[in-house]
Amino acid sequence: MMLDKQILRIPGPTPIPPRVEHALGQPMIGHRNPQMGELHARLKPKLAKIFGTKKDVMILSSSGTGAMETAAVNLCKSGDEVIVVVTGAFGERFADICDAHGLTTYRLEMNWGTACTPEKLKAFLREHPSVKAVFMTYCETSTSVLNPIKELTDTVRSESDALVAVDGVSCIAGVEANMDDWGVDIYVTGSQKAFMLPPGLAFVAASERAREAFKKNDHSRFYFDLNKYAEKIENNSTPFTPPVSLLFGLDEALNMMMEEGLENVFKRHRLMSNMTRSAIEALGIPLLTENKYASPTVTAVKPEQVDAEKVRKILIQDFKIYVAGGPKHLKGKIFRIGHMGYCSPADVFEYIAALEVAFKKAGANIELGAGTKAAQEIFLNA
């Protein structure tokens, strides 16, 4: 047997900092107590910074998928035409949600591993001029692609009045959201990724245009009705019982990010991505995505000389390092390393050196230490 020391490098859930763990463990309070109002008042300005918005960010007790459905059922109703940009499994999920609610869903399908470009979206918008909303994924967790949300939002704005809804689950708090500046209408995300929290909280940030759409929308919904959340959060409350412990944890996780400085948080994520990608490239192992599409929060590796699942298993057996396999048709072909939230450049060194050992044991013709050296050089030149 081995020392029971798990190193979680899947793209979520991610490791929880001890400060956050301790915050999670605080004694329970009543969710209608004045203390809860004070907690919300502390959370609001910090969350607003993360999302880059002046408006109150709404907090739901749900997974990220729940938040995606919330976006769809508040912006649109059955019969509405919508575009969903599908760059991977989570783009597909957005489309499946739209289908489930009877929207007329036009899928703009991209090859898995590439991002959507403004040009492609522009052409597609011209084919479908009367769409009510465009749904897109910021970081496509399944492929480690980061879609260019600013440019895609500009494209929508220049072509139509459609609302822009963005799934930011596996990147927000690790990358810029710039909601107000970019003109995104709704961002949704979960707590278990760059927020350094357990799963269970979802965040929804919405523009004034989006809020007007919610009010007019008569699509059937109750728990996910954002009008309720928008009204309550103004008074530092939630319409339904919130996961109190997770809110305690959120307060501390946001404190940690504010102490580090958001700019530094974003720089760190970009640095970890660059270190990881340079290391893998230096070993002669292919990556799934090109550098220009690379997410700062997750990296998909596509080994050709050796079986991806074999490498993944050696990482677990020898080091208790957990990376994620490939989803759907990429199963067995890629593995994905999460480097977001409570993860530092030193952690990158750890998994890169362990990966070199795993590649070697799996039979890949690689030079031990070469990936580490490449990551070190990126760190030194940052």
Added chain:
Amino acid sequence: MMLDKQILRIPGPTPIPPRVEHALGQPMIGHRNPQMGELHARLKPKLAKIFGTKKDVMILSSSGTGAMETAAVNLCKSGDEVIVVVTGAFGERFADICDAHGLTTYRLEMNWGTACTPEKLKAFLREHPSVKAVFMTYCETSTSVLNPIKELTDTVRSESDALVAVDGVSCIAGVEANMDDWGVDIYVTGSQKAFMLPPGLAFVAASERAREAFKKNDHSRFYFDLNKYAEKIENNSTPFTPPVSLLFGLDEALNMMMEEGLENVFKRHRLMSNMTRSAIEALGIPLLTENKYASPTVTAVKPEQVDAEKVRKILIQDFKIYVAGGPKHLKGKIFRIGHMGYCSPADVFEYIAALEVAFKKAGANIELGAGTKAAQEIFLNA
């Protein structure tokens, strides 16, 4: 600012596993409750395995130094002649304790960085034939030397009736203690090293010969009187209030070691030492001690091209990795890496790659990745 993620690689206190942290946080119980007796009954067989003894290990609420003093005042009284093997700062401490209690203390001084050999001890014993006890250090934390306790104990046995007292603070639970087999009379250690616990508990294991000596000894003592502890632990209790939370944590830390298997725990520590030493050697950086004296739990590095303190500061500034400086006359000349307790080969990769960066930034002429490669090769060939 940086992410608040501290990586503690000093030779104690060492990181606490989450399982142990959670155990530490259990609700307080009365120290005379039946639950406490049940806890002691669970601890005893596991502690006995760690020390390699059939007798009950005694638990004190004190630091390691308190346990060292306990050994001295229970085995000896003022005026008794004793030998103290001094291989570094903690050997000096044992001698200072003996002096403080009016023992006639003969110091067998070794160069810091080398271990005591059976030959040297034999010669010294012949010069001092009427000593009551020989005090020695298992792992000399200040230099990372592991003294050959089995051989030194054999030497004492073959030359005299002196009792053998061993400070095992910075290694027991990471290396073999084999108390009964080796004929050690008293082992003392603290909780904050290979035991994966916070400071505050001290363990004392004693042979039958030692116990007879305690009984006959009239040296003044109260809190540190082992006769009291020996009597109480037979009935699953302690003479004075124990640090209850630390005992909860101890139970879980011992569970983790039993799950891993003690043989595997010891192998892991030896492997981490070998990986660390090979890496530093591959970088062309000198180590303070020769391989034959190397402790599995701590490694002292003695850089010559660059300032040891500069390297240490870069590790903190760039990675929040904390290693220890040099003690006394080694201050500024060495730094010491703790690799014991909750530390794995993946952690070794982490600090080695970070160290390479720090050496480079400090101006050393080293090849990035070369140390990592050497550590990887040791891991692959283990």
